Amino acid sequence: MKELREHAKELLEKGEVSAVIGYSQVSEKRTKPIIVTDPQDTDQLVFNEYCLNNLAVYLTKARIKVSCRTKDKTLKLAVTAKPCDVHSVVALIQENQIHREDIHIISFNCHGVAKDFGFEFSGDNIASKCINCETHKPLYFDKIFGEEKETPKASDDAMERIQEIERMSHQERFEFFKNEFDKCIKCYACRAVCPLCYCQRCITDKTIPRWIESSSHMRGNFAWNIVRAFHLSGRCTGCGECERACPVDIPLSLLNRRMAIKAKKSFSYVSGRSLETPTLVGSFNEKDNDELFM
Amino acid sequence: MDEKIILKDDLLRICGDVIDKGHILLCPVMNEYSIVKDFSRIKLDASALPAGTSFKCYVFPKTEPVLYYKRSKSDVQLIDVNIDRKNIVILGAKPCDANSLNIMKHLFNWDYSDEFFNLREKNFIIIGLMCSHYDEYCFCTSVDSSPVSEKGSDIFLIPVDENKFAMRIITEKGSEFISPYAEYLKTGDENISKQITENVKLPKVAFDSNEVYEWLGENFESPKWEGIGNLCLSCAKCAFVCPVCHCFDIVDEDYSYTEGRRMKNWDGCQFGNFTMHASGHNPRDIQSKRYRQRVNHKFRYYVDKFGEILCTGCGRCSRGCPVSIDIKEIVSNCKD
Known part of the structure; x- marks a missing residue:
């Protein structure tokens, strides 16, 4: 922790970055995002198992981008990112939303984060993305902290649910998602917390013509949730923030994870893993698997 | 104030009757106010956290049609909506939820009287339950309320012990609702329930x-x-x-x-x-x-x-x- 704070302080004091986006402790088992611009405030920065937020979402926020541009030069933004959040940063770079040289990535050796705030981090309270996580070390970073530790063991219930849904008939599957989407209240928290939902103007906000009905009845809810799943296919890095943010507990990661599995099987592509690879939707190869076409 | 004592089992019997009459019974179950058909699922737990969402959606739905229209070359025809007039009984509303309709009522009757809200609100019976839970986010005491506030409730319950509630009948609507069930009610003692409410731990007043x-x-x-x-x-x-x-x-x-x-x-x-x-x-x-x-x-x-x-x-x-x-x-x- 001390090294992290010192590093952040140094970055700000030397004027290398305009802000450090990080976590601060709220209570014993809860953190919240913080944007530090004053070197004095760096002593609030923390990193632990309760750093649930994916801070990559702040990198494309217009206000923050503007505030990091001074008169004569563009300053970097420093972001504290778990190894899985680095995937989101990479995906944003791949999609030309940010430049690698504008971002200073502070990362950690990670052994998982809690599923919920306020409860002890353990095999019973571990985020489902962490259970079979393969990147305990970040793939890209400018500075790394933390020691390697063992991830608590837990069973991958979400994977079992995906397989369960795959075994369902079309009708059953439709009913399952109908019941889930029925709960949607269209608060768009899933969109707001998603680092890859960076559109300045989302398709749901377009009114002439209105592609997606803003009413949260079945048709509107299906349209929204399916369109979002489509837009994230081959792009979602699986940070699980949408599911965590959802006030009505729609299991959004089931959809997103299923799409990611499909992308991997069909195109051997996993989002946000390499700066050298072009994006899945942005590249074409004549040998591409075309089984998906109707 | 009219104070009674009611056994939990009798309260559940009233719930059963409410359901039998075809009314909607809403209860906080598993982190949300849901429509209860089987009243054995009802847990009247004063120490529970507020449900994830409030019952606002039953009086002010997340989406609803206000009119239908038909267009022809020369004319537009407007067709009215039938508003659902079912009676809704909410059992176990937290004091912070119970008062919500009273607060919203002002807006829906300000420059225009919103019949959708008003009709539904009229058909609501709110049975509030004292709250003995608070966490780092609760601040009812800072906004002129408290965990033992009767504001907004038609009937207010205070758990005396595991099987018994003190029942305060607050409004005329509440009295009308409970009158057919007079046989279940025993005379209560205001002093006992007062002692309980006075001992409830209050969230610290965070601001003036x-x-x-x-x-x-x-x-x-x-x-x-x-x-x-x-x-x-x-x-x-x-x-x-x-x-x-x-x-x-x-x-x-x-x-x-x-x-x-x-x-x-x-x-x-x-x-x-x-x-x-x-x-x-x-x-x-x-x-x-x-x-x-x-x-x-x-x-x-x-x-x-x-x-x-x-x-x-x-x-x-x-x-x-x-x-x-x-x-x-x-x-x-x-x-x-």
Whole structure:
């Protein structure tokens, strides 16, 4: 922790970055995002198992981008990112939303984060993305902290649910998602917390013509949730923030994870893993698997 | 005040009768107010956390048609909507939820009397339950309420022991509701229930709402808003889980060239397009202005207009905020 704070302080004091986006402790088992611009405030920065937020979402926020541009030069933004959040940063770079040289990535050796705030981090309270996580070390970073530790063991219930849904008939599957989407209240928290939902103007906000009905009845809810799943296919890095943010507990990661599995099987592509690879939707190869076409 | 004693089993018998009569029975079950068909699922737990969402959606639905229309070359025909008039009984409403309809009522009867809200509200019976839970986000005591407040309840329950409740009949509506069940009610002792309510631990008073009111009036341009605006991600989760947020949007949905309906949908002040004008101008173009609006509306504008704070202190907005923005903390800092 001390090294992290010192590093952040140094970055700000030397004027290398305009802000450090990080976590601060709220209570014993809860953190919240913080944007530090004053070197004095760096002593609030923390990193632990309760750093649930994916801070990559702040990198494309217009206000923050503007505030990091001074008169004569563009300053970097420093972001504290778990190894899985680095995937989101990479995906944003791949999609030309940010430049690698504008971002200073502070990362950690990670052994998982809690599923919920306020409860002890353990095999019973571990985020489902962490259970079979393969990147305990970040793939890209400018500075790394933390020691390697063992991830608590837990069973991958979400994977079992995906397989369960795959075994369902079309009708059953439709009913399952109908019941889930029925709960949607269209608060768009899933969109707001998603680092890859960076559109300045989302398709749901377009009114002439209105592609997606803003009413949260079945048709509107299906349209929204399916369109979002489509837009994230081959792009979602699986940070699980949408599911965590959802006030009505729609299991959004089931959809997103299923799409990611499909992308991997069909195109051997996993989002946000390499700066050298072009994006899945942005590249074409004549040998591409075309089984998906109707 | 009319105080009675009722056994839990008898209360559940009344619930069974309510269901048999075809009324809707709402109860906090598994973190939400849900329609209960099997009353054995009812847990009247005063120490439970407030449900994830309030029961606002039963009186002010997330989406509903307000009229249907048919168009021809020369004419537009409007068709009225039948409003669902079912009686709804809410059993075990937290004091912070129970008072929500009273607060929202002002808005829905301000310049126009909203028959959708009023009809449903008229058919609501709210049976409140004393609350013995509070966490770091609760602040009902800072907004003129308390865990033992009867405000908004038609009938108020205070658990005496595991199997018994003291029942206070607050309104005429409540008295009318309970009168057919007089056989279950025994004479209560006000002193016993008073002793219980006096011993309930109260959340600490975090701010003085009058001071906040004054501060907001003088600090429209405070730099504090910018810091919050940078963190807030502009979703409407806070507004949609709030028991008293009531903003809505009217949109037309066409089924075809000739037919369609006009919908009334929940809307949230943190959305970027909430105040977007047709010209393209947006008076609240950045997030800090939108968050400032949220706090001002709750703690100043609504007070100016209707004499009440637009907040019940339930803490749902903070408990659920994806980036842990705590309204209690922000409002507590609304001072120099």
